[in-house]
Amino acid sequence: MKLSIDRERCEGYGLCAESAPELMHLDDEGELVLDHDEVPPSAGPAAESAVRVCPVAALKVG
Numbered sequence: 001m002k003l004s005i006d007r008e009r010c011e012g013y014g015l016c017a018e019s020a021p022e023l024m025h026l027d028d029e030g031e032l033v034l035d036h037d038e039v040p041p042s043a044g045p046a047a048e049s050a051v052r053v054c055p056v057a058a059l060k061v062g
């Protein structure tokens with residue numbers, strides 16, 4: 001499973017990072033950083049919940 005971000009859409013709200021802190025974080029400038037291109041199987045549910053909480057649908061798993 002891969003996680004990707006649409007930077008044009010992302011507004012830096014950080015809800016995804018709160019939902020899946022093991023997969024992503026906001027940097028000092030409020031830009032979202034994905035910590036893994038390939039989501040470890042154990043973090044699949046966290047990745048899906050991060051996708052769900054994003055208010056602008058900027059995250060995708062596939």
Ligand code: SF4
Nearest residue numbers: 010011013014016054
């Ligand atoms: S919740 Fe969506 S808009 Fe907010 S930082 Fe995450 S990807 Fe970006």
